Amino acid sequence: MTAIATLPTLTPKDLTSDQEVRWCPGCGDYSILAQMKKALAPLNFPREKTVFISGIGCSSRFPYYMNTYGFHTIHGRAPAFATGLKVSRPDLQVWVITGDGDGLSIGGNHLLHALRRNVELKIVLFNNEIYGLTKGQYSPTSRAGTKTKSSPGGSVESPLRPLSLALGAEATFVARTMDVDIKHLSETLKRAAEHKGSAFVEVYQNCVIFNDGVFDYVADKGTRADNALYLEHGKPLVFGKARDKGIRLNPSDLTVEVVPVKDGKTDGLLVHNESAPEPTLAGLLSRMVHPAMPECFGVLRAVRHPTFDEQVKQQHEQAVKSRGQGKLGQLFASEDVWTVNGK
């Protein structure tokens, strides 16, 4: 047997920058940072071709802690910086790190269009349902009634559902995970890394200082099984400590409802399909909110459509094919020219 040359493999340590991490002790961001490194290292994509682009917020300090290329940009605009980078440098793997304020308030427009264009970006939205860095204002994902310094009477706004928004923007990869389920988190990030197209991952992240415990119903291992529905492609939707609850579509009004599952019989339950061409099922799943329904975790949608960056590249190649590679000398004489002779 011939000796097999081993490629140098990345370790999470290789991906660790020399900067002191400044998040609050107990912040969910530490877990996301650790799992990002654990997810990326085995994929062995060159570190020098990996770029993390962020906006503004606690989430957005992330690039400083990754030993890759990084760009800490301005509030809400990371998807646009990332689009410019990815389209001009399709060889790079580009991540966008954002939060519920950065990505859905000021940045809603850019997020929408990056997803709609299907630019190959891996967008990770740290949803802590609060503005952490500016010290505790409510955010577009805060539940109605949330009392904060800027909403002392309780928020009177309906929160956005990030996954529903992403699906509405035609995102080709949509997933939810959480900071404390570290195995699920790193697997979800790995799938996002591998997706060809825009990948949107919502991470339930605990802000220990300003919104502590908002996700306890799924973060606590004791209540997780009854409140979280883990999606698996091709498998019926079953949850509960005893795996005794399932999700069924009520055909008379197209709502989803919880039904008992006896003796493991899953007939009549919805079966998950990540790659359904229409995101109808994914949309229904994205609207399931605690306490009325369990909340879905995993990949809601993963489809392959032409990406913006590859189509731009194709148009270039097509143009060169039909018009020949452009030469500077030919550029000027596209209008009528005339010559003036010296006397």
Place this chain on the structure above:
Amino acid sequence: MAMNVLEKPTVDLPQATIGFCGDSGDGMQLVGTEFANVSAGLGNDISTLPDFPAEIRAPAGTLAGVSGFQLQFSRNEIYTPGDKLNALVAMNPAALKKYVPDLEPGGILIANRDAFTEGDLRKAGETENPLDNNSLSAYRLISVPMTTLTREAVAGNGLSTREADRCKNFFALGLVYWLYERSPDQTLRWIKDKFAKKASLQAANIAALKAGFNYGETTELLPVHYRIGKADLPPGTYRKITGNAAVALGLVTAAGRAGKALFYAGYPITPASDILHALAELRHYAVTTVQAEDEIAAIAMALGASFGGSIGVTATSGPGICLKSEGIGLGVMTELPCVIVDVQRGGPSTGLPTKTEQADLLQALFGRNGECPLAIVAPNSPGDCFTMAMEAVRIAVRFMTPVILLSDGYLANGAEPWMIPDVNSLPPISVKHPTEPNGGYNGTAHFLPYLRDERLVRPWAIPGTPGLEHRIGGLEKEDVTGNVNYEPENHEHMVRTRAQKISNIANEIPPLEVAGPTEGDLLVIGWGGTYGSIRTAVQKAQGRGLRVAQAHLRYLNPMPKNTGDVLRRYKRVLVPELNGGQLCLLLRAAFLVDAVSFSKVQGKPFLVNELEARIDEIVKS
């Protein structure tokens, strides 16, 4: 067709200024442009001033819907589209009302009498017909039933009445061709080409053009026609160019000379959209265009591309610069090369989208939070837009900075002959990306993203380069290492360093030149698109023996090193500007000279005569 222009006597003129005006749907831009093209092709120097409303199609026949095209053509070198019109073609009462004040006394006024019906007069706010009530007696009125004659000329081609009427712009063009002794042949070729797939329209427009030409030949109302001979332009190959087209060409050429891909992101905005359109056509070059979802996304995309090693560019107008300011600030803070083109228009706010102004200078200098310096350049003519676009790219990559190029609506849409350069004679732009770490600490080699050279410029290390992994961002950073740092002395050091880096650009730009006496009674100094008007006015003043000189700034930040010296050599300094006095304010502050502002904010260029009058006033006082 046999063109017999020798039957009526010809009068030689050094130049002529004409205007075409009508309703937005009357095709005045088209025939004005065509006349300009033909004149340039015949060897005249030309300068154009299109003037159209912001709305796509205001109600037909109203003042709001009037569209005009003015041009001067000459056998001498000219720098403006002319002050007063020698001849005006007016296709309806509203157009006549708007533009007749620009016609010189005794000027030729050709009006389409068929468009002066009661209904048309009412839409223009007229109670009487000016063609009949002697109110136009100051001019040589040629009242032509153009619509009728056009319908007759195009009959037999199967056109509807509406289609037939749309050919009357070519009738008008033919008539003016005769009047100024231009052969219609080039336009006949153009019509054949443009309407190649529509035989009936092709034939009709040709017939209309010829009918207009013949009308000129035969009407007793025009006893002479005029010849404007070839201009003595420097030998070379020329094309007609507008400022926007020149910006696009300059950007592509600069990127090409630098061996770099050009990445352009833009959001449609009047009057800059043509730059996006022009670059979008160049997919067979190393040019990528993205129509961004908004102005802010456009600057973000451009900077993202610059981070990746492309030349990132975006273009907009005043309102877009406002929106981009935070993004531009990030470019300054992260010291990335980037070009932002501002095709200025009347402001503030939405302002006058299709009218020219130059009131964004202070915004370009100061419109960002904090001490946020960047380089600013400003072309002075449509052709100079090419040169300064190249300069903007050169400075951006040479000094790792955003550069704002200040153009304006007049330059963007105005046209002049432009000598096509030999690409290989254009200066190359040298770009080097590091491949090795440039320092180390804690015992290992590191890349230090803010380790500066003697000009205070940081290295442009791009993603994909192994070993140079680093992070940049908008927070204040420690010099050299780039680590986030809030220390008081470091911040002051960084603010001063970023400012000094921009000042250092002055070591690599040409000195300010003066046209005229090197010292004297008055220096007239301007910037941007006012160059032509100022030059013409100063030359005329010099011709009358006044000790007046002209200087024109093409580098606004930093200014050339000798600017203060130049200013101090004159007794008085006059600063004509299409704004409230922005350059004047800067010159007074920077050089402690008692510069005087001549401010005009009417959405129109300076007239030569109003500058001359002001020059006279100052010199004589």
